[in-house]
Amino acid sequence: MIEFRNVSKTYPNGVKGLKNINLTIEKGEFIVIVGLSGAGKSTLLRSINRLHEISEGEIMIDNESITAAKGKNLRHIRRDIGMIFQNFNLVKRSTVLRNVLSGRVAYHNTLRTVFGLFPKEDVNLALNALDRVNIVEKAYTRSDQLSGGQQQRVSIARALAQEAKIILADEPVASLDPLTTKQVMDDLKKINQELGITTVVNLHFIDIARQYATRIIGLNAGEVVFDGPVEEATDEKFQEIYGQQLEKEQQRGPVGAGAE
Amino acid sequence: MSQLPTHTVDKPKGRGKKIFNRVLILVILAAIYVWAFAGIEEFEIKETAGQISKAIFDGIIHPDWAFVNEEEGLIFGLIDTLAISILGTFISAILTIPFGFWAASRRDKSGFFVTGLGRFVLSFIRVFPEVVLAIIFIKAVGPGSFAGVLALGLHSIGMLGKLFAEEVEAIDHGPREALIATGANRIQVLVYSVLPQVLPGFISYTLYRFELNVRGASILGIIGAGGIGAPLIFALTSRNWPRVGVILLGIIVLVSAIDLISGYLRKKIV
Amino acid sequence: MSQPPKKTIPKPPTRIKHYLTAAIVLVLLALSYIQTGSSFMDLITNRDQMASLVIDMFPPDWAYFEKIIEPMLETIRMAVIGTTFGAIISVPVILLCANNVNRIPWISYPARFILNLIRTVPELLLAAIFVAIFGLGMIPGIFALTIFSVGIIAKLTYESVEGIDKGPMEAMTAVGANKVQWITFAIIPQAAAYFVSYVLYTFEVNIRAAAILGLVGAGGIGLYYDSNLGFLNYPRVNTLIIATLAVVLIIDFVSNKLREKLL
Numbered sequence: 135m136i137e138f139r140n141v142s143k144t145y146p147n148g149v150k151g152l153k154n155i156n157l158t159i160e161k162g163e164f165i166v167i168v169g170l171s172g173a174g175k176s177t178l179l180r181s182i183n184r185l186h187e188i189s190e191g192e193i194m195i196d197n198e199s200i201t202a203a204k205g206k207n208l209r210h211i212r213r214d215i216g217m218i219f220q221n222f223n224l225v226k227r228s229t230v231l232r233n234v235l236s237g238r239v240a241y242h243n244t245l246r247t248v249f250g251l252f253p254k255e256d257v258n259l260a261l262n263a264l265d266r267v268n269i270v271e272k273a274y275t276r277s278d279q280l281s282g283g284q285q286q287r288v289s290i291a292r293a294l295a296q297e298a299k300i301i302l303a304d305e306p307v308a309s310l311d312p313l314t315t316k317q318v319m320d321d322l323k324k325i326n327q328e329l330g331i332t333t334v335v336n337l338h339f340i341d342i343a344r345q346y347a348t349r350i351i352g353l354n355a356g357e358v359v360f361d362g363p364v365e366e367a368t369d370e371k372f373q374e375i376y377g378q379q380l381e382k383e384q385q386r387g388p389v390g391a392g393a394e
Numbered sequence: 395m396s397q398l399p400t401h402t403v404d405k406p407k408g409r410g411k412k413i414f415n416r417v418l419i420l421v422i423l424a425a426i427y428v429w430a431f432a433g434i435e436e437f438e439i440k441e442t443a444g445q446i447s448k449a450i451f452d453g454i455i456h457p458d459w460a461f462v463n464e465e466e467g468l469i470f471g472l473i474d475t476l477a478i479s480i481l482g483t484f485i486s487a488i489l490t491i492p493f494g495f496w497a498a499s500r501r502d503k504s505g506f507f508v509t510g511l512g513r514f515v516l517s518f519i520r521v522f523p524e525v526v527l528a529i530i531f532i533k534a535v536g537p538g539s540f541a542g543v544l545a546l547g548l549h550s551i552g553m554l555g556k557l558f559a560e561e562v563e564a565i566d567h568g569p570r571e572a573l574i575a576t577g578a579n580r581i582q583v584l585v586y587s588v589l590p591q592v593l594p595g596f597i598s599y600t601l602y603r604f605e606l607n608v609r610g611a612s613i614l615g616i617i618g619a620g621g622i623g624a625p626l627i628f629a630l631t632s633r634n635w636p637r638v639g640v641i642l643l644g645i646i647v648l649v650s651a652i653d654l655i656s657g658y659l660r661k662k663i664v
Numbered sequence: 665m666s667q668p669p670k671k672t673i674p675k676p677p678t679r680i681k682h683y684l685t686a687a688i689v690l691v692l693l694a695l696s697y698i699q700t701g702s703s704f705m706d707l708i709t710n711r712d713q714m715a716s717l718v719i720d721m722f723p724p725d726w727a728y729f730e731k732i733i734e735p736m737l738e739t740i741r742m743a744v745i746g747t748t749f750g751a752i753i754s755v756p757v758i759l760l761c762a763n764n765v766n767r768i769p770w771i772s773y774p775a776r777f778i779l780n781l782i783r784t785v786p787e788l789l790l791a792a793i794f795v796a797i798f799g800l801g802m803i804p805g806i807f808a809l810t811i812f813s814v815g816i817i818a819k820l821t822y823e824s825v826e827g828i829d830k831g832p833m834e835a836m837t838a839v840g841a842n843k844v845q846w847i848t849f850a851i852i853p854q855a856a857a858y859f860v861s862y863v864l865y866t867f868e869v870n871i872r873a874a875a876i877l878g879l880v881g882a883g884g885i886g887l888y889y890d891s892n893l894g895f896l897n898y899p900r901v902n903t904l905i906i907a908t909l910a911v912v913l914i915i916d917f918v919s920n921k922l923r924e925k926l927l
């Protein structure tokens with residue numbers, strides 16, 4: 135469970151990234167956050183595992199405050215939260231398997247991981263994770279030899295190997311073509327349903343959001359402007375919320391691709 | 395035209411300043427050259443110059459092959475030179491790693507003690523030529539190859555540190571963030587996201603420095619810090635040109651071979 | 665989850681190559697350690713001696729500054745002149761070596777070969793040879809630095825020239841330019857920036873090199889290092905170090921500023 139309690143974030147340059155956010159995300163939900171560029175989607179997602187510090191309020195992960203956590207405690211909370219990035223963030227020169235195993239380092243002592251001495255179970259866990267996203271045959275390939283979609287699946291496998299209870303994905307399909315987009319989103323959905331992993335995804339496209347989400351959260355200028363089940367997230371509703379902004383943006387492609 | 399006053403006014407102004415700058419630089423350059431050439435001593439070629447050149451040339455064409463296999467001869471000297479550069483380069487590479495991280499500018503931190511001081515220390519080290527360092531180390535550990543090793547090891551930090559720092563600055567921060575997000579600690583983040591990115595560069599630069607160090611080690615003997623330089627300076631002062639010739643050939647062959655091997659390895663790494 | 669997946673997983677690649685590389689490196693290091701008679705114990709046991717050497721250096725002999733101004737200026741002069749001559753000689757060498765300018769392989773390859781040979785000879789060795797030919801003084805130093813500079817400038821520039829934009833070259837060929845026009849309009853404008861920046865870089869290198877050429881009698885401040893260390897006059901050595909440091913840092917600074925201005 136993820137809880138936002140009166141969370142605000144002001145960047146050092148004065149920009150308000152989040153304004154008094156109150157949200158509760160239950161276990162097993164598949165949440166898609168939508169919003170125009172600059173609405174604060176990344177800011178929200180990154181505050182959950184504290185890649186960004188918030189300025190006010192508190193964020194609770196399974197009733198434990200990550201906002202107050204320090205050192206080892208913080209790392210243990212983070213260990214339970216997998217993260218998937220728009221540009222994959224794999225170490226390109228390392229093999230696929232090593233990238234996936236890097237999701238396991240927080241489970242072992244430093245010395246052991248420095249020498250890369252992972253127990254057999256970890257290696258099997260990593261291979262199984264790769265199998266789940268259908269690229270186990272690439273385990274010993276260098277990551278930079280994979281296509282974008284394959285790399286994103288590797289990063290999903292990293293989150294799986296991490297045995298995360300929550301997966302955060304910041305525009306995981308923004309640099310992928312429609313077909314690979316479907317594969318990656320299907321993988322995320324499958325994991326969410328089969329393993330019950332709470333999944334929070336940032337997306338630009340409302341139609342994909344409707345297809346996969348159980349609940350959609352709309353952001354605008356750092357505020358929650360919509361929060362409800364997919365059925366309520368109609369085109370009319372979003373037209374109403376974003377109004378002219380949406381129309382303008384639509385010409386350039388993002389958010390309201392519902393018209394597609 | 396009258397609607398675009400800013401353009402018509404601005405352009406010549408900026409240009410005039412540029413021309414002025416160029417002229418200023420040219421004038422300064424001219425002054426430097428006048429000063430430099432005025433200070434040069436009278437240039438007279440000694441009558442013997444031609445003779446000696448010919449003798450050296452003869453020496454290179456008819457090298458003293460007997461010296462090659464002599465005890466403490468060419469082979470021994472070249473091996474010693476190589477050994478000095480291998481060990482010196484290795485020591486400097488290891489010592490440089492912390493310097494590289496120290497002198498690299500970072501996104502999250504900045505300030506004099508983080509980057510500026512590191513850079514200054516590196517420039518400071520670079521100022522000492524290896525030969526001068528060798529002279530100092532000879533005072534400390536006595537004449538011989540070890541002093542040469544230490545001199546190269548210390549001197550190379552200056553240049554390697556700068557190159558390593560650039561490598562660190564160029565890393566992709568994405569994987570670092572990904573590792574932090576998994577709950578890894580600082581050392582794990584370093585080992586799993588930073589090192590794999592910088593290590594190939596580090597190795598490649600170390601090999602490049604190794605090429606330079608082989609050249610450096612071949613002259614250390616001139617001041618008694620081991621290697622082929624000692625017999626070379628001896629042959630030069632005793633005007634034993636065939637021996638100078640064979641040593642020169644030996645150095646050229648050694649350095650070329652190392653350049654080739656190291657160049658091949660560097661290509662493979664990238 | 666701790667069973668390996670049923671699907672056929674690829675075999676991990678053998679690590680033999682890694683182990684072999686590590687073994688070779690270790691053996692080379694061990695052999696080098698033995699060959700050079702290195703002993704880090706010596707370094708530790710002699711640390712007092714080193715410390716006392718450093719202590720002896722203080723305070724520096726400030727009065728000595730006056731005496732080394734002249735040789736210091738001589739060092740700078742040698743570097744200026746050596747770099748300049750080197751730059752001038754480099755121009756034809758670059759045109760001969762770059763294979764997109766000189767399309768005749770039996771000229772460009774030998775030219776590069778000779779350039780590489782020149783680059784193998786350390787500058788101090790060049791200086792020692794020129795001292796044997798011309799006698800003591802600045803002249804052999806200038807000669808050595810000239811050749812040394814050609815090695816750096818020509819190599820760096822011709823490699824950059826080979827990487828320049830093909831468009832203007834093809835355009836000049838298309839308008840029927842002759843070779844000289846072709847070089848003037850297609851190559852020089854693009855290569856000039858590289859050339860200037862490499863010349864300045866070489867100048868910085870040459871200042872450092874010129875500072876030690878005196879060790880073999882080729883002028884400049886180097887001779888003073890040798891004699892003061894010989895006489896164990898460490899405060900003076902310190903003065904020399906400070907002076908060299910100051911000059912090098914100033915030259916680096918000026919050269920960097922100039923590079924920024926010119927580019």
Ligand SMILES: Nc1ncnc2c1ncn2[C@@H]1O[C@H](COP(=O)(O)OP(=O)(O)OP(=O)(O)O)[C@@H](O)[C@H]1O
Pocket residue numbers: 145146147149150151169170171172173174175176177178
């Ligand atoms: N590091 C930062 N420093 C200052 N302001 C920032 C920083 N990062 C983001 N912002 C600002 O905070 C606001 C929210 O940014 P955020 O990245 O969360 O938007 P987003 O919804 O993810 O947009 P996009 O869809 O383009 O990724 C924007 O106005 C942005 O300019």
Ligand SMILES: [Mg+2]
Pocket residue numbers: 175176177304305
């Ligand atoms: Mg974003």
